[in-house]
Amino acid sequence: MHNMNRVKMIDFQQRGDERGHLVIVEGGIDVPFEIKRVFYIYGSDRKVIRGQHANRKTEFVMINVSGTSKVSVKDGEGNEAIFCLNRPHTGIYLPTMVWKDMYDFSEDSVLLVLASEHYDPDEYIRDYNVFVQEIGTKRT
């Protein structure tokens, strides 16, 4: 349950005026890490399930800057929490070693992802059983 307790929604500062909205996300200030990588996911639909991995080293913040999606988070010990991303000024913080699935993407969904590390395929765990095993090893 430990890492799951660290998952949280973050509300970002909005500076809207008559010209429109502006949302501010600063590394190390609004998100709890320095941002080393940014990627975004769009063109996924209601049938797609993405993610399906855990990360040994990388922390993430995900923001649906347009549209909506859902994120399921599992701790590898039988607990699951589901979060709706449906506001351009709210993100979800995901610590290391939680299993995540992103799904139920609206047609206009643009899911912006901020990451604490550069891409390294070796720090991704893509087999759920390996994830459960590593969580178990950490506990003992």
Ligand code: TYD
């Ligand atoms: P994948 O991890 O499957 O995406 P998701 O986060 O939705 O599960 O990544 C899709 C492909 O893109 C895969 O071949 C790895 C590659 N990729 C990079 O090269 N760099 C990155 O920063 C990311 C997130 C993915």
